[in-house]
Amino acid sequence: MLAGLFVYYLYQGLSVVAALSGVALIMSVFACIVLHELGHAFMARRFNIPTLDITMYPIGGVARLKRMPEKPREEFLIAIAGPAVNLVIAAVLYLVDGMSGSSVSLFEAMTTQANILGLLMWINVGLVVFNMIPAFPMDGGRVLRAGLATRLDYRNATHIASLIGQVLAVGFGIYGLFAGLWSLPFIALFIFMAARQEVQYVMEKS
Numbered sequence: 706m707l708a709g710l711f712v713y714y715l716y717q718g719l720s721v722v723a724a725l726s727g728v729a730l731i732m733s734v735f736a737c738i739v740l741h742e743l744g745h746a747f748m749a750r751r752f753n754i755p756t757l758d759i760t761m762y763p764i765g766g767v768a769r770l771k772r773m774p775e776k777p778r779e780e781f782l783i784a785i786a787g788p789a790v791n792l793v794i795a796a797v798l799y800l801v802d803g804m805s806g807s808s809v810s811l812f813e814a815m816t817t818q819a820n821i822l823g824l825l826m827w828i829n830v831g832l833v834v835f836n837m838i839p840a841f842p843m844d845g846g847r848v849l850r851a852g853l854a855t856r857l858d859y860r861n862a863t864h865i866a867s868l869i870g871q872v873l874a875v876g877f878g879i880y881g882l883f884a885g886l887w888s889l890p891f892i893a894l895f896i897f898m899a900a901r902q903e904v905q906y907v908m909e910k911s
């Protein structure tokens with residue numbers, strides 16, 4: 706698949722070096738997402754929750770835990786562990802870029818292909834922001850449920866968090882359709898269904 710991507714980049718008129726760095730960037734982003742999921746998995750293991758598997762989708766990864774953490778503190782820490790990994794990666798890349806005197810603004814990173822590390826740093830910042838959107842069951846939504854669950858009972862906390870998640874998902878979907886961002890409605894649908902599933906899971910269990 707990566708070789709195919711390389712050929713595609715060449716076909717698009719990129720030089721061999723640019724095509725290679727394009728492939729390297731995709732691989733690096735993939736690695737950052739895997740590390741994000743491993744962050745969840747390691748934190749879950751601290752609370753004796755094994756991870757069944759980590760599945761990678763085109764829009765990101767999912768670490769499937771053997772059971773859901775029910776203590777709000779555990780859910781909060783497991784949810785925050787993934788984005789925390791990307792924050793650390795971004796900070797390290799920022800320092801490396803700073804030391805080599807080549808730090809780039811978001812605009813520079815997006816418009817020039819000169820600094821692949823700078824671009825990777827911004828992608829990691831983007832991963833943190835994207836995952837912390839409080840659209841349950843994304844990480845930000847789990848943080849939200851954990852927060853709600855400290856005051857409400859678990860079922861009500863799940864209901865409210867998933868309702869907010871579904872409203873946000875519908876909003877993303879509609880925005881994506883109007884803005885011509887075609888991947889957004891699919892992500893939205895994914896979040897919407899996942900939010901419903903999670904409510905069902907909690908209802909069946911209690």
Ligand SMILES: [Zn+2]
Pocket residue numbers: 741742745787788836844
């Ligand atoms: Zn995550």
